[in-house]
Amino acid sequence: PMILGVTNLFFLKALRSIPHIVSVGSPPANSSRTTLASRSSAGRLPRQPERLGHQQSSLRRFSPSSLLNAVRLRREGPLCLMTEHKEAIWSTYDAVTKPDTSVLNRLIDAGTSARVEESMSVVNNEILRRHFLELTTNFLSPFGPYFKITIPAEGSSPFKESPSLPSFNAEEFLSGLAKRGPGKFLSKRMRSNWLDLYRRFLNGHNFLPWFQRKCAVAELEQNRLWRQARLRTDIQNFISEMSELEIVDSFNSIExxxxxxxxxxxxxxxxxxxxxxxQKLKGDLQAVFNVLPKDMQELILMNPDKAALVRGT
Structure with missing residues (x-):
């Protein structure tokens, strides 16, 4: 990607394939281009004196007229800047989310005071941060089952191997998501091409590192919980109910x-x-070893490393 900053508007004619164009600032006072129509792409009026701050704030809110102005500005295209200056954005990007007017209307106009502008910027940033955090959280929620941690059920032995996290298949994920839908929260805020956004996310460079990192965190937490369960649990409570195969598996797992x-x-x-x-695991290993069949005990003791673990040396 490349950002090209220009003041010569004839670039608009020479480079008509520019995908995104942003017009900012105000023209010089002696500019031949008028500023009578300097509404922004959201239909906002030029800054008024501070005494009209309340009126200006209400005018800057979302309204049907501002939507019509935005549509008209989009239809005119960036070449309209050749005759008059407007603060606006033109983009070929097809948005996936719908404009959330409730969030737009909560944003506060900073006015002309620098001190007020700084404090209001903090408020606006917090509103936008929470909005996008909520969007992101709901967007990523379908991946939650792949990071679900399993803890030992009450009354079950924690000395066996902890289960693996669910495996991920992109096509199966998209197929299941298409059947379930994006959920109530996102369905109100996303357009019909919402599934394509998930597909692009899966094919992007950021998905795999993010997914692997989340899986690693979930595995570490699951291992920690199972480790704590083994530390708290008395294996003698389970040995009497174990079959011979379960006893052998428990010995190998504890080892x-x-x-x-x-x-x-x-x-x-x-x-x-x-x-x-x-020390706890050594005691558990010895307890399980003592109930193993004699021939298996002899086989284990023939291995010096295993014998050292069993004897606690």
Missing amino acids: RHLLGELQLQQSGKGAPDSMTVC
């Missing part, structure tokens, strides 16, 4: 968690409670 904690300790990345967790 992996214990090795993971030990590796973090050795690398200096262990959590403050890592020593406590290791």
